[in-house]
Amino acid sequence: MNKPSKLPTVKSDKDALLSNIALLYYGEGLTQSEIAKRYKLSRVTIVNMLRDCRERGIVEIRVDGQHLAASSLSRDLCEKYGLQDVYIAVDGIEDGSTRRSDKLAQVARVASMAILDIVEPGDRIGVAWGETIAAVANAMPRNSVPGTQVCQLIGSQESARVPASEICAIEVANKLGAQCHTLHAPGILSSAELASALKSEVTIQTQLARLSSLDMTIAAVGHLGRDTHMAAADIASIAELEAARHQGAAGIICCRYIDGNGQEIRTAPYDRIIAASINDIKAAPKKLLVVCGNDRLDATRAAIHGGLVTHLVADRELAEALINS
Amino acid sequence: MNKPSKLPTVKSDKDALLSNIALLYYGEGLTQSEIAKRYKLSRVTIVNMLRDCRERGIVEIRVDGQHLAASSLSRDLCEKYGLQDVYIAVDGIEDGSTRRSDKLAQVARVASMAILDIVEPGDRIGVAWGETIAAVANAMPRNSVPGTQVCQLIGSQESARVPASEICAIEVANKLGAQCHTLHAPGILSSAELASALKSEVTIQTQLARLSSLDMTIAAVGHLGRDTHMAAADIASIAELEAARHQGAAGIICCRYIDGNGQEIRTAPYDRIIAASINDIKAAPKKLLVVCGNDRLDATRAAIHGGLVTHLVADRELAEALINS
DNA sequence: CAACCTTCTTTACAAATGTCAACAATCAAT
DNA sequence: ATTGATTGTTGACATTTGTAAAGAAGGTTG
Numbered sequence: 077m078n079k080p081s082k083l084p085t086v087k088s089d090k091d092a093l094l095s096n097i098a099l100l101y102y103g104e105g106l107t108q109s110e111i112a113k114r115y116k117l118s119r120v121t122i123v124n125m126l127r128d129c130r131e132r133g134i135v136e137i138r139v140d141g142q143h144l145a146a147s148s149l150s151r152d153l154c155e156k157y158g159l160q161d162v163y164i165a166v167d168g169i170e171d172g173s174t175r176r177s178d179k180l181a182q183v184a185r186v187a188s189m190a191i192l193d194i195v196e197p198g199d200r201i202g203v204a205w206g207e208t209i210a211a212v213a214n215a216m217p218r219n220s221v222p223g224t225q226v227c228q229l230i231g232s233q234e235s236a237r238v239p240a241s242e243i244c245a246i247e248v249a250n251k252l253g254a255q256c257h258t259l260h261a262p263g264i265l266s267s268a269e270l271a272s273a274l275k276s277e278v279t280i281q282t283q284l285a286r287l288s289s290l291d292m293t294i295a296a297v298g299h300l301g302r303d304t305h306m307a308a309a310d311i312a313s314i315a316e317l318e319a320a321r322h323q324g325a326a327g328i329i330c331c332r333y334i335d336g337n338g339q340e341i342r343t344a345p346y347d348r349i350i351a352a353s354i355n356d357i358k359a360a361p362k363k364l365l366v367v368c369g370n371d372r373l374d375a376t377r378a379a380i381h382g383g384l385v386t387h388l389v390a391d392r393e394l395a396e397a398l399i400n401s
Numbered sequence: 402m403n404k405p406s407k408l409p410t411v412k413s414d415k416d417a418l419l420s421n422i423a424l425l426y427y428g429e430g431l432t433q434s435e436i437a438k439r440y441k442l443s444r445v446t447i448v449n450m451l452r453d454c455r456e457r458g459i460v461e462i463r464v465d466g467q468h469l470a471a472s473s474l475s476r477d478l479c480e481k482y483g484l485q486d487v488y489i490a491v492d493g494i495e496d497g498s499t500r501r502s503d504k505l506a507q508v509a510r511v512a513s514m515a516i517l518d519i520v521e522p523g524d525r526i527g528v529a530w531g532e533t534i535a536a537v538a539n540a541m542p543r544n545s546v547p548g549t550q551v552c553q554l555i556g557s558q559e560s561a562r563v564p565a566s567e568i569c570a571i572e573v574a575n576k577l578g579a580q581c582h583t584l585h586a587p588g589i590l591s592s593a594e595l596a597s598a599l600k601s602e603v604t605i606q607t608q609l610a611r612l613s614s615l616d617m618t619i620a621a622v623g624h625l626g627r628d629t630h631m632a633a634a635d636i637a638s639i640a641e642l643e644a645a646r647h648q649g650a651a652g653i654i655c656c657r658y659i660d661g662n663g664q665e666i667r668t669a670p671y672d673r674i675i676a677a678s679i680n681d682i683k684a685a686p687k688k689l690l691v692v693c694g695n696d697r698l699d700a701t702r703a704a705i706h707g708g709l710v711t712h713l714v715a716d717r718e719l720a721e722a723l724i725n726s
Numbered sequence: 727c728a729a730c731c732t733t734c735t736t737t738a739c740a741a742a743t744g745t746c747a748a749c750a751a752t753c754a755a756t
Numbered sequence: 757a758t759t760g761a762t763t764g765t766t767g768a769c770a771t772t773t774g775t776a777a778a779g780a781a782g783g784t785t786g
Contacts (some may be wrong), residue, residue: 089471089472089473089474091468091471091472092468092469092470092471092472092474092475092489092491093491094468095464095465095468095469095471095511095514096469096490096491096507096511098464099464099507099510099511099514100507100510102462102464103462103464103510103540103542104506104507104510107771107772107773108772108773109772114492117734117735118734118735118736119773120734120735120736120774120775121733121734121735123773123774123775124733124734127774129464133465134464134465134468135462135463135464135465136462136463136464136465137427137428137460137461137462138460138461138463139420139423139424139427139428139454139459139460139461140420140458140459140460140461143416143417143419143420143459144417144420144421145417146414146416146417146420147414147416147417148414149414149417150417164417165421166417166418166421167439181429182421182424182425182429185424185425185428185429186420186421186424189420189424215428217428432741432742432743433742433743434742434743442764442765443764443765443766444742444743445744445745445764445765445766446763446764446765448743448744448745449764452744
């Protein structure tokens with residue numbers, strides 16, 4: 077009466093089985109042994125299947141962003157700075173003993189949930205570059221949003237600390253199931269002339285033009301200290317950073333200096349850089365800024381004042397500092 | 402330097418903490434003890450918090466519907482019957498030893514994932530009534546879809562086996578964060594005259610009118626056996642069911658009889674019923690049918706042939722029977 | 727046929743988790 | 757101040773889970 081085939085194991089029939097087992101475990105709350113009995117498999121197999129489910133994104137565990145942005149601190153910050161949403165990563169211990177990497181990981185994780193809250197189908201999303209952005213890309217769960225595009229905001233550049241710029245963009249795109257527009261140019265060139273020439277190449281021009289019509293940006297903000305990402309990636313020299321600081325630079329966003337009011341400061345290596353402009357960012361209706369660490373207090377305020385932020389993700393200490401300043 | 406308040410515990414600051422802990426546990430993969438240490442709480446507290454997170458929908462564990470509809474059986478059924486998607490619940494043991502309640506629970510769980518796949522923001526969704534629908538409502542995770550409305554398809558009626566019709570609709574609405582339009586009338590009246598009078602009441606008329614412009618329906622299909630839901634809920638008598646069967650009724654959907662081709666059979670208690678019409682269902686562009694059990698084979702085929710189904714959720718045995726028939 | 731790969735099983739053990747009961751601290755309000 | 761409710765803690769315990777190692781079964785390939 078049934079088909080004679082013993083095991084109907086065409087390729088992805090396995091997927092269907094995995095999903096069903098995931099439902100029993102995560103949904104119904106059955107124990108692994110119960111499931112094993114039911115399907116006449118060993119418990120070890122069930123364990124492996126469940127791991128598979130998580131790794132392959134068949135089950136997706138996500139945290140509701142609304143709740144992350146629900147604290148009173150969040151609301152206070154929204155009001156004080158005119159932001160749309162503020163998501164706060166709260167790290168347990170107050171005495172600063174948490175390592176920066178732990179803190180950053182948590183901020184990144186919160187950011188990744190915030191992103192899923194903010195992104196809408198069809199959005200064109202600009203992704204910047206840096207330690208923070210890399211952490212965010214890494215933390216994002218696989219969760220497609222139909223019709224999205226991801227654009228790389230900063231030219232490709234190697235850095236000891238961080239995967240290259242296009243790697244970040246591609247990872248975000250993969251996680252979102254988005255089409256990815258990479259920027260086929262280095263982030264920094266040796267002379268302004270060369271940069272300028274490159275920018276007039278049709279292909280590059282097209283890529284840069286796209287950045288002026290973004291729906292959303294995901295960026296971090298850097299400080300001007302000597303261990304800043306700009307220096308670590310050989311984009312700016314220590315001397316240039318020093319000079320920028322003297323001209324009032326309070327922060328770095330998308331490899332561009334901004335002053336305390338968020339206005340752009342076009343000083344070296346400004347014209348050797350290939351990246352989205354401050355105006356490109358400003359033009360996007362949704363602008364997510366992800367920041368971790370009190371040393372970025374001024375930079376964060378600057379970015380906000382400059383209209384470069386609509387949604388903020390920060391750690392609790394920074395958030396408190398923002399309120400109290 | 403900081404605010405003097407010892408614990409910034411305004412109402413939902415706790416939610417923010419819960420989310421963060423959920424992220425560490427589910428996202429980062431930290432162990433409960435590690436989290437407890439980090440936040441200086443006891444492990445028991447963490448356990449409780451995580452339970453809270455799940456119960457309150459702060460973490461949401463969902464299974465990707467695509468994978469549920471990925472088996473070759475699904476694809477075969479889509480092709481054979483011209484359906485858009487078929488989701489199959491695969492219960493472990495083949496010898497039929499699985500209790501119907503277990504099987505139904507699994508089908509319902511699969512259905513609830515399917516629903517999340519199918520529903521789009523702004524949809525007006527009709528929800529029918531019965532054992533199956535109740536199970537689906539129960540299995541659905543809390544997952545809001547913006548701008549959705551839920552409409553009760555069948556008037557309110559008590560039944561020993563199943564929570565009343567409006568309860569099902571309301572539960573689905575709650576889970577989807579949808580506005581809920583209940584039907585303020587009994588499902589069955591003692592006479593056609595009374596039913597007719599009631600249907601001309603403006604309020605009822607408005608409610609019924611809404612049902613002709615649904616974006617999606619969620620229904621099950623009943624058989625004509627004597628333990629059918631229609632009888633259990635005192636909507637149709639055994640005699641009436643018998644009569645309907647003689648007139649060729651092959652199934653019941655939304656308290657309406659349909660013949661083997663899915664055409665409506667307007668026999669008793671047809672005109673004493675207050676519920677959506679077969680045409681209302683037919684008019685919806687997305688029609689999800691949830692069925693469990695081989696005894697509904699004919700009824701399911703009938704509903705499909707009548708154009709009352711675009712998406713199907715079924716258990717594996719039924720799915721195989723549909724393929725082999 | 728033999729070698730090999732993949733997949734699942736069994737067994738065993740260590741670690742993590744859920745749960746209980748009894749107890750402390752805090753806060754509100756009588 | 758006493759009472760009660762809430763919230764979290766401790767310690768103890770049984771269960772569940774993750775993981776490793778060794779082997780069986782089936783299919784593929786040279």
